[in-house]
Amino acid sequence: MFTKNEITKMIFFDVETATTFKDHSELSDRMKKLWSKRCDWLRSNYEDNEGKTDSELYSYKGALHPEFNKVLCVSFGRVEIDSMGEVASNVHTCSGHDEKTVLSDTLKVFEKFNASGFKFVGHNIKGFDIPVILKRAIINGLSIPSFLHLHNLKPWEMPFVDTSDVWNFGAWGGTKVSLDLMSASLDVPTPKDNMDGSMVSDAYWLEDKLDDIVTYCEKDVVATANVVLRLGNHNIIKI
Numbered sequence: 465m466f467t468k469n470e471i472t473k474m475i476f477f478d479v480e481t482a483t484t485f486k487d488h489s490e491l492s493d494r495m496k497k498l499w500s501k502r503c504d505w506l507r508s509n510y511e512d513n514e515g516k517t518d519s520e521l522y523s524y525k526g527a528l529h530p531e532f533n534k535v536l537c538v539s540f541g542r543v544e545i546d547s548m549g550e551v552a553s554n555v556h557t558c559s560g561h562d563e564k565t566v567l568s569d570t571l572k573v574f575e576k577f578n579a580s581g582f583k584f585v586g587h588n589i590k591g592f593d594i595p596v597i598l599k600r601a602i603i604n605g606l607s608i609p610s611f612l613h614l615h616n617l618k619p620w621e622m623p624f625v626d627t628s629d630v631w632n633f634g635a636w637g638g639t640k641v642s643l644d645l646m647s648a649s650l651d652v653p654t655p656k657d658n659m660d661g662s663m664v665s666d667a668y669w670l671e672d673k674l675d676d677i678v679t680y681c682e683k684d685v686v687a688t689a690n691v692v693l694r695l696g697n698h699n700i701i702k703i
Contacts, residue, residue: 465630465695465696466692466693466695466696467696468545468696468698470583470696471543471545471692471693471696471698472542472543472544472545473581473582473583474542474543474582474583474584474585474625474689474692475540475541475542475573475577475582475583475584475585476540476541476542476543476585476586476685476686476688476689476692477538477539477540477541477584477585477586477589477593477685478538478539478586478587478593478681478682478684478685478688479535479537479538479592479593479596479597479681480535480536480537480538480661480664480677480678480680480681481527481528481533481534481535481536481596481664481665482527482533482534482536482664482665482668482669483522483523483526483527483532483533483534483665483669484526484532484533484534486669486670487519487522487523488518488519488522488523488526489519491522491532495532496518498531499518499522499526499532500518502529502532503516503518503521506521506525507521513525523665523666524662526665527661527664527665528592530595530596530599530600530603531599531603533596533600534563534600535563535566535567535570535596535597535600536559536560536563536566536664536668536674536677536678537557537558537559537560537566537674537677537678537681538557538558538559538566538567538570538573538597538681539555539556539557539558539678539681539682539684539685540555540556540557540558540573540685541553541554541555541556541682541685541686541688541689542554543689543693543701545698545699549698549699550699551693551698551699551700551701551702552701553686553689553701555682555685555686556573557678557681557682558570558573559674559677559678559681560674561674563600563604564604564605564606567597567600567601567604567606568606570597570601571601571606571608571609571612574609574612575609575611578609578611578623582623583623583624583625584623584624584625585624585625585626585627585688585689585692586624586626586627586685586688587626587627587628587643587646587684587688587691588626588628588640588643589624589626590624590626590628590629591628591640594614594624598612598614611623627643627646627688627691627692627695628640628641628646630695631646643684643687643688643691644660646691647687647690647691650690650691650694650695651694652687652690652691652694652700653687653690653703654687658676658680659676659677659680664677664680686701686703689701
């Protein structure tokens with residue numbers, strides 16, 4: 465599905481987030497009220513949220529909502545395929561405790577590779593990664609490059625490829641498949657060996673494990689690159 469030339473002009477990326485604050489009590493009164501409204505919706509739409517307090521849901525689900533989360537890191541990866549079909553990869557991560565700096569560095573990476581004609585590829589990036597990065601950038605007072613003004617772009621002008629969309633193969637209302645399940649289906653090594661997304665916020669706030677979160681993020685990038693390689697019937701990155 466993807467040629468060697470197409471893949472070598474792709475930048476694979478992934479974002480990891482925690483809640484904006486360590487504890488729900490640190491939210492402003494206004495944001496607490498708005499989080500409470502969000503919690504009403506979460507409890508009414510998902511059975512596993514029933515019975516959980518606003519504070520519990522903040523720790524459990526807050527990192528998934530751009531208005532209530534914080535970007536910890538964004539990892540980017542590229543692959544090269546030699547004449548013998550062997551694959552090499554390079555991964556770089558923008559990370560740190562200062563979210564504005566992380567996002568500023570991230571936008572610079574997007575600008576650099578967009579100017580060189582690269583596509584940006586990730587799993588469920590339309591549903592999570594892209595909105596999170598752009599919303600959090602604006603919340604932090606950063607300017608969004610014009611090529612990321614997505615509301616102005618026609619579908620064929622989008623600089624993104626979402627592997628969850630690719631895997632749906634045009635199915636109307638198709639079920640979103642996790643990167644872990646897609647990887648398993650394609651016999652690609654799992655990125656979920658020591659951590660998953662639900663563990664990131666506690667790992668950051670309670671255990672001070674930013675380095676481990678970066679490693680997890682980079683593994684997701686490699687896994688995404690590997691599923692694209694498999695979709696193109698190429699060798700995968702050896703882990």
